[in-house]
Amino acid sequence: MACSSLQSKFQELDHYIDTLSISDKGSALIPVLHKAQTIFGYLPQDVQAHIADRLDVSTAKVYGVVSFYTFFTMEPRGKYNISVCLGTACFVAGADAVLKEFEKVLQIKSGETTPDFKFSIIPVRCVGACSLAPIVMINDKVYPRVKVSEVANILAEYEE
Amino acid sequence: MERIQSFEHLKQFYESVKYQTNMRLHPLNQAPDFVQLPEAYRKESQKRHVMVCADTGCAASHSIGIADKLEETIARYGLQDQVIVVKTGCFGLCSQGPIAVVHPERIMYTQLKAEHVEEIVRDHLRDGHYVEHLLLGAREGAPTTLYDNVDFFRNQVRIATRNCGVINPASLEEYISQKGYLALGKCIQEMTPDQVVETVKQSGLRGRGGAGFPTGLKWGFTAIEKEEQKYVCCNADEGDPGAFMDRSVLEGDPHSVLEAMAIAGYAIGANMGFIYIRAEYPSAIRRLLSSIEQAKEAGLLGANILGSSFSFDIELRLGAGAFVCGEETALIASVEGNRGEPRNKPPYPASKGIYGKPTVINNVETLANICPIILNGPEWFRSIGTERSPGTKVFALAGKVNNVGLIEVPMGTTLREIIYEIGGGIVDNKQLKAVQTGGPSGGCIPARYLDTPIDYESLQVIGTMMGSGGMIVLDETSCMVNIAKFYLEFTVEESCGKCTPCRFGNRYLLDIMNKITSGKGELEDLDRLFNLGETIKQASLCGLGQSSPNPVLSTLRYFRDEYVAHIQEKRCPAGVCTDLLQYHVVPELCIGCTICAKNCPVQCISGSLREPHVINQEACIKCGVCFTKCPKKAIIRK
Numbered sequence: 001m002a003c004s005s006l007q008s009k010f011q012e013l014d015h016y017i018d019t020l021s022i023s024d025k026g027s028a029l030i031p032v033l034h035k036a037q038t039i040f041g042y043l044p045q046d047v048q049a050h051i052a053d054r055l056d057v058s059t060a061k062v063y064g065v066v067s068f069y070t071f072f073t074m075e076p077r078g079k080y081n082i083s084v085c086l087g088t089a090c091f092v093a094g095a096d097a098v099l100k101e102f103e104k105v106l107q108i109k110s111g112e113t114t115p116d117f118k119f120s121i122i123p124v125r126c127v128g129a130c131s132l133a134p135i136v137m138i139n140d141k142v143y144p145r146v147k148v149s150e151v152a153n154i155l156a157e158y159e160e
Numbered sequence: 161m162e163r164i165q166s167f168e169h170l171k172q173f174y175e176s177v178k179y180q181t182n183m184r185l186h187p188l189n190q191a192p193d194f195v196q197l198p199e200a201y202r203k204e205s206q207k208r209h210v211m212v213c214a215d216t217g218c219a220a221s222h223s224i225g226i227a228d229k230l231e232e233t234i235a236r237y238g239l240q241d242q243v244i245v246v247k248t249g250c251f252g253l254c255s256q257g258p259i260a261v262v263h264p265e266r267i268m269y270t271q272l273k274a275e276h277v278e279e280i281v282r283d284h285l286r287d288g289h290y291v292e293h294l295l296l297g298a299r300e301g302a303p304t305t306l307y308d309n310v311d312f313f314r315n316q317v318r319i320a321t322r323n324c325g326v327i328n329p330a331s332l333e334e335y336i337s338q339k340g341y342l343a344l345g346k347c348i349q350e351m352t353p354d355q356v357v358e359t360v361k362q363s364g365l366r367g368r369g370g371a372g373f374p375t376g377l378k379w380g381f382t383a384i385e386k387e388e389q390k391y392v393c394c395n396a397d398e399g400d401p402g403a404f405m406d407r408s409v410l411e412g413d414p415h416s417v418l419e420a421m422a423i424a425g426y427a428i429g430a431n432m433g434f435i436y437i438r439a440e441y442p443s444a445i446r447r448l449l450s451s452i453e454q455a456k457e458a459g460l461l462g463a464n465i466l467g468s469s470f471s472f473d474i475e476l477r478l479g480a481g482a483f484v485c486g487e488e489t490a491l492i493a494s495v496e497g498n499r500g501e502p503r504n505k506p507p508y509p510a511s512k513g514i515y516g517k518p519t520v521i522n523n524v525e526t527l528a529n530i531c532p533i534i535l536n537g538p539e540w541f542r543s544i545g546t547e548r549s550p551g552t553k554v555f556a557l558a559g560k561v562n563n564v565g566l567i568e569v570p571m572g573t574t575l576r577e578i579i580y581e582i583g584g585g586i587v588d589n590k591q592l593k594a595v596q597t598g599g600p601s602g603g604c605i606p607a608r609y610l611d612t613p614i615d616y617e618s619l620q621v622i623g624t625m626m627g628s629g630g631m632i633v634l635d636e637t638s639c640m641v642n643i644a645k646f647y648l649e650f651t652v653e654e655s656c657g658k659c660t661p662c663r664f665g666n667r668y669l670l671d672i673m674n675k676i677t678s679g680k681g682e683l684e685d686l687d688r689l690f691n692l693g694e695t696i697k698q699a700s701l702c703g704l705g706q707s708s709p710n711p712v713l714s715t716l717r718y719f720r721d722e723y724v725a726h727i728q729e730k731r732c733p734a735g736v737c738t739d740l741l742q743y744h745v746v747p748e749l750c751i752g753c754t755i756c757a758k759n760c761p762v763q764c765i766s767g768s769l770r771e772p773h774v775i776n777q778e779a780c781i782k783c784g785v786c787f788t789k790c791p792k793k794a795i796i797r798k
Contacts, residue, residue, distance in 0.1 A: 027515075029497035034439065034478055061498075068499040068656075069480030071439050087401030088599070088632045089558035091646050125483070125650070127440060128404030129217045130558040131254030131565060142220040149788070 009039050010050065017054050025055045029065055033072055042076045070123075078113045078120035080158055083137040087126030094148075095134035099123075101151040102136075118158070161332055163459045166467040167345035170336070170460075177337040184209060184263050184326050207244055208285060209263040211325060214247035215254075215411050216443055217404075223258035226272050230260070233281040243285050249324035249412015253312055254565035256296065261307065261325070268296040268307035311581045317544060318568045319552050320368075320528035321405075324412035329447060332454045335415040341460050343534035344419050347426050348468045356427040357383050360530065362538035364550040369395055369486070369523030370601065370627050370703070372549070372616040378520055381510035382428040385518035390430035392421050393514060393521045395491060396437040396444070399483040400599030401650065403630035405554040406524035408566055410437070410444040413528065414451040418474060420522075420530035422461060425472040428520055433474040436491050439481065448476060483600070483654035487702045488521050490656065501658045502702035523628070525554055545571030549615035553626065559596075559633035560587045572613040575605065579633060590635040594718070598627030600647040600654075601707035603714025604640065623714045625707070639736035640719040641726055645673040647711035651704065662705030665696040669712060678739040681727040689716060738782050741797055747772035749794035756786035756795065 016035045020028050032055065036047055043066050052059040066072045084090075084099040099121070103109055106119055113120040129135055132144035136154070143154055164170045212218075212227040224247070231245045251259050256270035260280075267290055269280060276294055283289045295303035296310065304310050318324075327334040335341075347356050361376025382390060394417060398406040410417060421433040437445055452474050455461040463471045477495045484490045485500040492514050494500040513519020529551060533541050542550045549571040555578065558564050562584035569578060575595055579585070586592050594604040603624035605612070612618050616626050634643065648670045657663045669692055675681050693709030693716075700706045716723060725731050732740040745756075745765075752770040757763070764780050767773030775786070775795075787795045 027495065027497040030480055030494065031478060034480070064499050065497070068501075069482050071479075071481035088596070088630065088646070089402045089564070091401075092559045092632060092634065092638060092643075124440065125399070125481070126401035126404070127216070128398070128407045129220050129254075130402055130404060130556060131217050131257060132220055133558065133564075135220070144220060 012039050013047075013050070014054065017051075026057050026061075029055060029057065029062065030069075033062075033066060037072060042073045044074065044076075075113065076117065077122075078117050080118060080138050081120050081122050083122045083124040083127070084110075085124050085127050085129075085133070085135045085137075087124075087128075087130065087133075089130035090126075090134040093133040093145075097148050098134050098136065098146050098151065101148045102155075105151060105155060119155075161454070161458050163457065164341075164466060165459065167349040170341060170345050170466060174336055174339065174342060177333055178339075180337045181327055181334050182337075184211065207242055208265075210243060210245045210285070211248045211261040211263065212245060213249070213251055213257060213259045213325065215250040215324075215408055216441075217250065217254040218257035218259060219443070221258050222274070223260075223272070226258055226260070226274055226277060229274055229277045230281065233277050234285065237281055237286050239281070239285055246328045247330070248327065249329050250321070250408040250566055251325040252316070252321070252566040252568075253296075253563060255563055256565075265290075266306050266308060268304070269294040270296050271299070312563050312565075312567075312584065315573075315577060315582050316568050317552050317570050319532050319544070320409060320525045320554050321412070321566065321568050322532065323416060324408060324566075327413070329412050329414055330450070332415065332451070332458060332460075335413070339531075339535060340415055341419055343531035344422050344426075344460070345466055346534060347423050348466055348470050353383060353427045353429060356423060356534070359534060359538050360427070363533045363541040364538070364548075365526065365529055365533060365541065366549060366616065367523060368525035368529075368553065368629070370598075370625070372626060375522060375526055378510060378522070379424060379427050381508070382430075382518045382520040385511055387518050389432075389515075389517045390428055391514045391517055391519040392424045392428065392430050392433040393491070393495065393509075393519055394421055394433065394435040394527055395486065395488075395521055395523045396435055396441075397479045397486045397491060398438060398441075398524070398628065399486040399654075400601075400628045400630045402558050402632050403556045403599060403628045405556055405566055405629055407441050407444050409524050409528050409554075410441070411447055414444075414447050415455065416531055417524055417527050418448075418451060418455055418461060420527035421474060422465065422472045423530055423534065424520055424522065424527070426470055428518070430520070431471050431473065433472065434477050434495055434514065435474060436477045436479060436485070436495055438479045445476065445478070452476075482656070483650070484656045484702070484704050487704055490702065491521065492519065499656070501656045502704070504701065525629070546613065546615045548617060553614070553629055555629045555631045557583050557631050557633070559631075560590065560635040560638070561585070561633040562587055571615045574611050574613050576610040578614075578631070579610070583633065586633065586635050590637065592633065593636055593638055594634045594640065596624075596632040596634060596643065596711075597630065598625040598707075598710070599630045600650045601625060601703070601710055602627045602630075603710045604634070604643070604718065606718040623717055624710070637734055637736070639732050639734040640715040640722050641673070641677055642732075642734075642736045644711040644715040645670070645677060648673055648708070651708040655704065655708070659699075659701040659705060661696045661699035662701070662708065665692055665700075666705070666708050668692060669696070669709060673712065676723060676726050677732070677737040679726070679730040681723075683724070683727055685727065686716065686720070686723055689713075735797055741782055742777055743775055743780060743782065743784070743787055744796050744798065745773050745775055746794050746796055749792050751792055751794070753791065755789050755791060759785050759789045761785065 048062045052062045110121045110123045136143040136146045234243050258272045260269045297304045357379045365375045366372040482500045485494045487502045490500040490502040509519045545551045552568050554568045592607045594606050596604045652666045655662045672685050693713045696709050725733050750772040757765040764776040
C-alpha cells in the first residue's frame with residue numbers, strides 16, 4: 001500500500017519532468033524540486049537521486065541546490081506548517097515574541113517539527129502583507145495582527 | 161478574446177473597449193461629458209462598478225469571500241443588470257482593508273466584513289444612500305465621500321501602479337481599455353529598436369530595484385552586443401522584508417510588466433524573457449501564468465506579435481527563498497538552475513548574462529514605468545520628480561505609521577509629506593524617531609531629516625539608500641540597536657557564504673551586537689563595529705555584502721547615544737532589549753492579589769496576601785507574564 005502510493009508519487013514527478021518545455025534540463029532543476037516537494041512533502045535522498053538521474057546532473061549538484069535554498073527541506077514536515085512572518089514590519093510589531101510563544105507552547109524551535117508530526121514552525125521572511133503585522137500563517141490560513149496571548153487559542157483550533 | 165492581427169486591429173479593439181473602465185478614473189465632478197460619449201459608454205455607465213481589492217493583503221482578510229457575497233446579494237436583490245462587481249488590485253490603503261470602492265460615486269468602504277454586504281447592497285446599491293458607518297474615515301469620526309480627496313490619495317501620483325485598483329487584472333480586455341499593449345504596438349510599428357532605447361534613455365528612468373542605474377543605458381549596452389541570442393529578465397525576487405510593491409504590481413497589473421518586457425525585447429533584440437519570482441508569492445505566480453497564456457492567445461506575446469516579424473516569449477522561474485538572488489549575477493545562476501551564488505563583475509549581464517548571453521535585467525517597478533513613457537513621451541516623464549531622479553517611486557509604508565500601505569509619490573517628495581500627510585502620522589501620536597529605508601542594505605533616517613526631498617542622491621548623502629522602497633517608520637518605542645541587529649541577523653542568515661568578508665565579517669559583527677544588547681558591551685566595541693563594517697563594505701564580492709553593514713553603520717552614526725546607553729548604563733532606552741530589562745512592583749499600586757506570584761513560571765515573586773509583592777531580580781527570567789497579568793498595572797518595566 002505504502003509502496004504503491006510512493007510509486008505513484010514518483011510517476012507523478014516523472015510525468016511532470018516529461019512535460020517540461022524547458023530546453024536545458026539542468027536549468028529545470030529548481031522547478032522540478034518545487035514540484036517534488038509539493039508531491040512528497042520534502043526532499044529525501046532517494047528523491048534527490050532520482051531527480052539527478054532524470055535531469056542528467058550529478059546528485060552532488062542536486063544536493064547543493066537543495067541545501068542552498070531555504071524553501072527546500074530534507075526533513076518531513078508536520079501536518080500543519082506554522083509560518084511566523086519575520087519581515088521588518090512584523091518584527092517591529094512584535095513578531096519575535098509571537099514566534100517565541102509558539103516555540104514555548106509546542107516545545108520545538110523554529111525550523112523543527114513536533115515528534116507527532118502535527119506541527120512544524122517555519123521561519124518566513126515577509127509574505128508581503130505588512131498591513132496585517134504581525135502575521136502568522138498556518139498552512140493557507142492567515143492570522144492577522146496576532147498577539148502573544150492569542151497563540152494558545154490559535155493552536156487550540158487544530159486539536160483533534 | 162479574439163486574436164489581434166495587427167496594430168491597426170489593436171487600435172480598433174481599444175476604441176471599442178476604451179470606455180469600459182474610464183468611469184473608474186474620473187472623479188464625479190470631472191466626469192467626461194456623457195452626451196459626447198458613444199452609446200457603448202452610456203450603456204456601461206448606467207451600471208455601477210463595485211471594485212473589491214483582491215490583493216494578498218485584503219484577501220488575507222477575506223475580501224474574496226466578500227466579493228462573492230456581494231455578487232450573490234446583488235443577484236438576490238435583482239440588481240445584476242445595474243451593478244457589476246470587479247476584483248481588482250491594491251488601492252494602497254492596506255491598513256483599512258478589506259476595501260471596496262463604488263463607482264461612479266467614488267465611495268470607499270473600509271474594513272469590510274461579510275455581514276456588511278447586505279447593508280451595502282440594500283442601502284447603497286438599491287436605495288442610493290451611502291452606508292455612513294463604513295465610509296472611509298467613519299471610524300475616526302470623519303466619514304469621507306469622494307475618497308480620492310483625502311490626503312492619502314490626493315498627494316499621490318500613480319504611474320507604476322496606475323492600473324491597480326482600476327482594472328480587473330484577470331481581464332486582458334480591461335487592460336487594453338487602459339491603453340494596454342498600445343505602447344508595444346507603437347514600438348513595433350512606428351519605432352526602430354534604437355529609437356525605443358533612446359526614448360527610455362531620454363526619460364531618465366532609473367532602476368527602481370535599488371541602485372538606481374539608468375535603465376536606458378542598460379538597454380543600450382545590451383542592444384549593441386552582437387550575439388544572436390539575448391534575454392530579458394524581470395527581477396521579481398522582492399527580498400527586502402517589508403516591501404511588497406512588486407507583488408502588488410504583479411497581482412494588480414500583470415500585463416503592464418509583460419508588455420514592458422516585450423518592449424525591452426524589441427529594443428535589445430531578444431526573443432525570450434524570464435520572470436524570476438519568489439515562491440512566497442503564490443497568487444502573483446498564478447496571475448502571471450494565466451496572463452502570459454491570455455497574451456499569447458491574443459497574439460500579443462509569442463510568435464509574430466501583432467502580425468510583425470517580432471516574436472517574444474516569457475517563462476517563469478521560481479526562486480526558493482534566497483535573498484541574495486536579488487543580486488543580478490546570483491539571479492542568473494539561479495535561473496540557470498544552480499546555487500544562487502554571485503560572481504565578480506565585469507563581465508556585466510549586459511554582455512554575459514543568462515546562459516552566457518547578453519541579458520537585460522530590470523526590476524518589476526522599473527518595467528511598470530515603461531509603457532507610459534513610450535505613450536506619453538520622455539518629456540512628460542521628466543516633468544515629474546526631480547532633475548536627476550525623474551518620475552515617481554512606490555513605497556511600502558509600514559511600521560508605526562497610521563496608514564500602512566502602498567503609496568506612489570513623485571521623487572523629491574519629503575519624508576514629512578509621506579509620513580504626516582499621506583501616512584496620517586504616527587500610531588497613537590507617539591514621537592517619530594527614525595525611518596528605515598532600503599531594507600537590510602539601507603540605513604535609517606533620523607527625524608531631523610524629515611524635510612529632505614527623497615531621491616537617489618539625497619538618501620545617499622544622509623547615509624542610506626532608496627533600495628526597493630521599503631519604508632519602515634520607527635517611533636520612540638523602537639530600539640535602534642535592536643533594529644540594526646535584526647537586519648544583521650537577516651544578512652548573516654542570507655549570506656551565500658562564497659566570500660569571507662561577508663560570511664565571517666557579518667557573523668562577527670552580529671556577535672558584537674549581541675554582546676551589546678545583552679549588557680556585556682564595552683565602548684571599544686563601537687570602534688570595532690565601525691572598522692569591521694567599513695572593511696566588509698569594501699571587501700565583499702557582491703551587493704549583499706557591500707551593503708550589509710549599512711544598518712549598523714547608520715544607526716551608529718545617528719543613534720550613538722543609544723549604543724552608549726546599552727554599554728555604559730546597561731539600559732535599553734526604548735525598553736526593548738530583554739536582557740537589559742527589569743520588572744519591578746510599584747508598592748503603592750500593588751494590592752497583593754497574588755496573581756503575579758501564581759503565574760510566575762519560576763516562582764520568583766514573593767509577598768503575602770494583601771501585601772505589596774517583590775520580584776527577585778536574580779531569579780527573574782524576564783518573561784513578562786506578571787507584567788501582562790497584573791490587574792492593577794502595578795508592575796513596571798525599566
